[in-house]
Amino acid sequence: MAQEKIAKEMFSPAQLDSKKSEEISKPSLNYWQDAWLRVKKNKGAIVSLVIIAILTIMALVGPHISGRTYQEQNLQHNNLPPRIPVLENVSWLPFDGNLTRKNGDVYNAYEQKNVEEYYWFGTDSLGRDLFTRLWKGTQVSLYIAFLAAAIDMVIGVIYGAISGFVGGRTDTLMQRIIEILSGIPNLVVVILMTILLDPGILSITLALTITGWITMARVIRAQVLKLKNQEYVLAARTLGLSNGKIISKHLIPNLAGVIIINTMFTIPSAIFFEAFLSFIGLGLQPPDASLGTLIDEGFKVLQLYPYQMIIPATVISLIMICFNMVADGLRDALDPKMRD
Amino acid sequence: MAKYLTQRIIYMVVTLFLIASFTFFLMKIIPGTPFSNADKLSETQLSIMIDKYGLDDPVPVQYANYMMNLLKGDLGVSFQFNNVGVTDIIIKSLGPSATLGALAILFGTFFGIILGVVAALKQNTWVDYTSTFIAVLGKSIPSFVFAGLLQYYVAVKLGWFPVAFWRGPEYMVLPTIALAMFPLATASRFVRTEMIEVMESDYITLAKAKGASWFEIAFKHALRNALIPVITVLGPLVVSLMTGSLVIEKIFGIPGIGEQFVKSIQVNDYPVIMGTTLLFAGLFVAVILIVDLLYGVIDPRIRLAGGKK
Numbered sequence: 001m002a003q004e005k006i007a008k009e010m011f012s013p014a015q016l017d018s019k020k021s022e023e024i025s026k027p028s029l030n031y032w033q034d035a036w037l038r039v040k041k042n043k044g045a046i047v048s049l050v051i052i053a054i055l056t057i058m059a060l061v062g063p064h065i066s067g068r069t070y071q072e073q074n075l076q077h078n079n080l081p082p083r084i085p086v087l088e089n090v091s092w093l094p095f096d097g098n099l100t101r102k103n104g105d106v107y108n109a110y111e112q113k114n115v116e117e118y119y120w121f122g123t124d125s126l127g128r129d130l131f132t133r134l135w136k137g138t139q140v141s142l143y144i145a146f147l148a149a150a151i152d153m154v155i156g157v158i159y160g161a162i163s164g165f166v167g168g169r170t171d172t173l174m175q176r177i178i179e180i181l182s183g184i185p186n187l188v189v190v191i192l193m194t195i196l197l198d199p200g201i202l203s204i205t206l207a208l209t210i211t212g213w214i215t216m217a218r219v220i221r222a223q224v225l226k227l228k229n230q231e232y233v234l235a236a237r238t239l240g241l242s243n244g245k246i247i248s249k250h251l252i253p254n255l256a257g258v259i260i261i262n263t264m265f266t267i268p269s270a271i272f273f274e275a276f277l278s279f280i281g282l283g284l285q286p287p288d289a290s291l292g293t294l295i296d297e298g299f300k301v302l303q304l305y306p307y308q309m310i311i312p313a314t315v316i317s318l319i320m321i322c323f324n325m326v327a328d329g330l331r332d333a334l335d336p337k338m339r340d
Numbered sequence: 341m342a343k344y345l346t347q348r349i350i351y352m353v354v355t356l357f358l359i360a361s362f363t364f365f366l367m368k369i370i371p372g373t374p375f376s377n378a379d380k381l382s383e384t385q386l387s388i389m390i391d392k393y394g395l396d397d398p399v400p401v402q403y404a405n406y407m408m409n410l411l412k413g414d415l416g417v418s419f420q421f422n423n424v425g426v427t428d429i430i431i432k433s434l435g436p437s438a439t440l441g442a443l444a445i446l447f448g449t450f451f452g453i454i455l456g457v458v459a460a461l462k463q464n465t466w467v468d469y470t471s472t473f474i475a476v477l478g479k480s481i482p483s484f485v486f487a488g489l490l491q492y493y494v495a496v497k498l499g500w501f502p503v504a505f506w507r508g509p510e511y512m513v514l515p516t517i518a519l520a521m522f523p524l525a526t527a528s529r530f531v532r533t534e535m536i537e538v539m540e541s542d543y544i545t546l547a548k549a550k551g552a553s554w555f556e557i558a559f560k561h562a563l564r565n566a567l568i569p570v571i572t573v574l575g576p577l578v579v580s581l582m583t584g585s586l587v588i589e590k591i592f593g594i595p596g597i598g599e600q601f602v603k604s605i606q607v608n609d610y611p612v613i614m615g616t617t618l619l620f621a622g623l624f625v626a627v628i629l630i631v632d633l634l635y636g637v638i639d640p641r642i643r644l645a646g647g648k649k
Contacts, residue, residue, distance in 0.1 A: 179351060180351065180354060180355050180358060187579065187582060187583045187586075187620065188359070188617050188620050188621055191605070191617075192362075192363065192366050192617065195366075195605060195613075196366055196369065268480065272482050275482055275484075276482065276484070276583065276586075276587065279484050279587055279590075280586055280587060280590065280602045280605070281602070281605070281606060282605065295484070295485065295488070299484075299488050299591070302488060302491070302492050302496075303492070303496055306492055309488055309492075310489070313485040313488065313489065316482065316485065317477075317480060317481045317482075317485060320480035320481065320482070321476055321477065321480040321481070323480075324476060324479060324480050325476065
């Protein structure tokens with residue numbers, strides 16, 4: 001190690017002042033500020049958060065940009081590939097309106113059909129604008145996912161909190177119910193429920209929530225069991241607070257981290273199940289669009305018009321990846337002990 | 341142990357009984373006729389058919405009959421294929437599904453473990469980041485998107501493998517890869533975390549001090565202990581395989597249970613739907629039980645839930 005010359009002036013006797021040593025030099029951070037500091041360090045999570053924000057904005061604004069509605073058909077303009085002004089001149093981007101025939105010929109579908117308009121993401125077999133349909137579908141998928149996650153959260157938290165807090169026979173009974181319910185594969189429940197109810201946004205959401213809350217209830221119960229014997233709960237009880245108040249005012253705020261983490265993991269799984277159901281033909285019915293139905297329709301013409309599947313497939317993959325990354329990041333930030 | 345086992349088996353039976361009843365009554369209230377060509381049938385033909393399948397009996401009678409037959413392993417007769425037993429249909433389509441599932445889980449966990457071990461040993465290098473990235477992709481991208489893209493780019497564009505159907509080993513490659521992505525991702529994440537923890541323990545330091553080779557330390561000493569918790573994820577993995585097989589069999593035209601199930605849903609073939617549902621449920625419950633038992637056997641420190649009090 002290189003010897004550094006240290007000036008004598010730098011040494012001064014420490015002041016033994018008990019008041020000074022108690023001074024807080026940095027601003028004290030609460031739980032959320034601390035968590036935010038940790039999330040900020042996780043670049044993947046931040047980038048994902050930004051992408052989710054952009055996709056959400058597009059899901060709300062996107063259906064109105066092109067001026068065509070998501071169900072408007074124009075049979076003369078069917079199966080047009082994507083073409084975007086300016087970008088169409090960049091040869092390596094697939095936005096030039098060209099299609100490849102099975103024998104390898106490349107032709108411009110717009111010139112062939114004499115179409116002057118630009119369809120940014122192309123059109124489907126009925127000539128509907130895929131740009132509008134894509135964002136409409138994203139909107140529906142996100143809506144289903146958020147709704148399902150919210151319902152799961154409410155039921156799961158209430159069930160878990162009651163089961164853990166009351167304990168005794170109530171707990172045993174509630175846990176037996178959960179044990180039996182969790183023995184039923186949710187794939188089966190979801191499929192049966194969508195057969196029973198008319199296909200639609202609400203029925204899919206309902207089907208998703210029937211077994212979706214179980215994980216949340218289990219986690220919350222375990223946490224409540226741990227927390228309910230803490231001294232601040234005892235203090236609250238000594239002061240005469242009712243059980244409901246103790247749960248809602250003292251326990252739930254302390255569970256916020258766990259609740260958020262769990263909800264964040266529910267959202268991608270709900271998006272997946274919605275798309276999955278649509279793909280096997282149990283989801284939304286046309287002309288409604290969701291990412292799942294778009295992929296399903298695109299898959300049928302994949303060999304001729306690959307863009308019809310690849311675009312919605314990219315969006316759904318992006319959403320799933322981003323939500324998973326954010327959930328991972330939040331888990332690391334909010335509950336360092338729960339790292340996988 | 342015996343007490344715990346009996347308790348668990350009782351739960352299993354109760355669960356399956358509830359699912360069977362639930363499925364039965366659900367099928368009763370679903371609108372639509374079970375006969376695929378009902379429009380073309382005359383009134384008399386229809387009433388003969390309904391009589392034949394006992395659909396005009398009071399519901400409790402039908403329920404009792406169904407349950408009795410279930411105990412004998414008889415799942416009833418399919419509506420879409422004349423006089424073919426559901427049990428026969430399921431057994432016939434079990435082969436491809438089981439092969440595909442087994443291949444996917446073997447392939448997925450094998451490469452997942454390798455990926456996880458390598459990532460843990462080269463922690464925080466590009467190897468680790470690449471493996472993390474693959475795992476995130478595998479966990480996030482829905483299997484049907486993956487299958488569709490594989491089918492288009494690898495089979496149609498490059499022509500390396502057949503596009504669809506199930507006629508020999510080369511037909512198995514793409515569906516297996518598509519189905520194996522999720523097990524691969526899950527296993528690699530789990531193994532990585534466990535390996536990092538195990539590699540810090542004293543006995544690994546001892547092995548290093550003894551001069552054991554890198555390979556020996558990783559695979560002989562560390563991996564064995566790192567693998568124990570991986571067994572816990574086997575349950576969710578099997579479930580993901582069931583979900584995945586439905587769409588993957590549909591995409592690749594594989595004559596398995598999943599494809600059969602999707603088809604029966606589309607034509608309201610109730611007995612086949614019920615039979616397959618029960619099969620899925622039974623499989624699921626059995627896997628969970630086996631995993632719990634295995635876990636207790638492998639790691640005696642884990643107290644079985646029934647043991648305390």
